[in-house]
Amino acid sequence: MAAEPQLEVAVDDEHAEPEVASPSGGKDKESGLVLPLARVKKLIKSEPDVKVVSSEAIFLIGRAVELILDEMVARAHASMSRDARKALLYKDIANAVQGWEALDILGDAVPQKVLASTLMQQQKDKERQK
Amino acid sequence: MAEAAAAASASGAQLDTDLPKAVIKRIVKTKLEALGEGNIQLHKDATLALAESAKVLINFLTVTSNDICKEKKRQTISADDVLQALEDLDFTDLVAPLQVALDAYRQATKEKTKKRAEANKKRKEREGPEATAGGEGGDAAAGQDQQRGAAGGGGEAGEEEEEEQQQQQEEDEAMDE
Numbered sequence: 334m335a336a337e338p339q340l341e342v343a344v345d346d347e348h349a350e351p352e353v354a355s356p357s358g359g360k361d362k363e364s365g366l367v368l369p370l371a372r373v374k375k376l377i378k379s380e381p382d383v384k385v386v387s388s389e390a391i392f393l394i395g396r397a398v399e400l401i402l403d404e405m406v407a408r409a410h411a412s413m414s415r416d417a418r419k420a421l422l423y424k425d426i427a428n429a430v431q432g433w434e435a436l437d438i439l440g441d442a443v444p445q446k447v448l449a450s451t452l453m454q455q456q457k458d459k460e461r462q463k
Numbered sequence: 464m465a466e467a468a469a470a471a472s473a474s475g476a477q478l479d480t481d482l483p484k485a486v487i488k489r490i491v492k493t494k495l496e497a498l499g500e501g502n503i504q505l506h507k508d509a510t511l512a513l514a515e516s517a518k519v520l521i522n523f524l525t526v527t528s529n530d531i532c533k534e535k536k537r538q539t540i541s542a543d544d545v546l547q548a549l550e551d552l553d554f555t556d557l558v559a560p561l562q563v564a565l566d567a568y569r570q571a572t573k574e575k576t577k578k579r580a581e582a583n584k585k586r587k588e589r590e591g592p593e594a595t596a597g598g599e600g601g602d603a604a605a606g607q608d609q610q611r612g613a614a615g616g617g618g619e620a621g622e623e624e625e626e627e628q629q630q631q632q633e634e635d636e637a638m639d640e
Contacts, residue, residue: 359489363571365564367490368482368517376480376521383529388572389542389565390528396564397549398520399490400557402513406494409509421491423508430516435553442519443512 366395373398405429405436480518487514524548 359367366373373395377386406421408429413421423446430436430443487510495503525540527548532540542565549557 359486359493363575364568365571367486367493369486372480372482373521376518377525379480380522380525380529383525383540385539386525387539387541389568390540390545392568393542393545393561393565394521394524394528397524397545397554397557397561398517400560401520401554402487402490402517403494405513405516406491407498410495410498410500410503413503419502420504420506421495421509422506423512426509426512426516436516438523438552439516439519442515 364392368395482514482517484510527552
């Protein structure tokens with residue numbers, strides 16, 4: 334295996350997880366959602382100003398988020414491919430967020446990570462210029 | 464309670480308001496397979512970033528939909544409010560596929576309501592009027608659903624559904640005992 338300069342990232346061992354074959358592909362039979370509807374509803378209701386939400390709206394919000402995640406994965410995959418890698422890293426997600434204007438609303442949720450050494454070097458350079 | 468939540472998330476434990484990592488992984492795997500890449504390793508940080516993004520997106524969509532709903536001087540956040548929110552937030556490309564998904568959801572819900580009404584009817588015929596005293600309310604709700612569904616289209620039915628579905632579930636549970 335080629336030695337890649339790795340950030341200290343915890344790698345999830347995908348093979349260790351027992352994959353349960355689900356005929357519906359993990360989709361809820363009724364709503365057709367993969368995200369758990371009850372959890373989505375909980376998050377919606379946790380907004381202070383919200384009172385009544387129709388079940389259709391709950392479904393749509395859940396489904397919209399699924400579609401946005403799909404697109405994020407597609408863009409992250411492109412970022413990964415540009416680096417000729419076979420593993421989807423945090424930085425691929427960060428790049429996907431950065432390159433999609435509509436995701437500006439995520440704000441600081443997925444920041445670009447900078448190596449501490451890079452920041453320290455930048456600091457040193459600044460001080461040298463003074 | 465806020466401290467417990469902060470402590471839990473600091474230790475890396477999942478809050479019950481978090482979306483399950485397994486579900487996020489499934490979404491990623493499905494999409495990667497659709498892209499023809501089944502064997503991509505998914506790093507933990509990437510999963511967490513997506514889970515966090517999903518959470519923020521849900522909240523943002525909710526707030527925006529709520530604002531739109533209030534502007535219309537309505538009480539219940541509707542499917543239309545959500546679709547408009549997506550347009551306002553620059554997710555215009557999603558509106559068409561979501562409309563399709565919404566139509567399918569409405570169809571599935573109508574069928575579920577119909578089945579429930581039929582099941583209630585059969586139970587009533589079998590057991591007689593006394594045993595199904597609770598069922599009266601259920602039938603009325605189901606009947607209303609059907610009428611509203613036929614007359615007004617999915618929008619109206621969708622708004623009231625949440626309360627009625629809960630009532631129906633409570634009645635179903637009561638009757639099963």
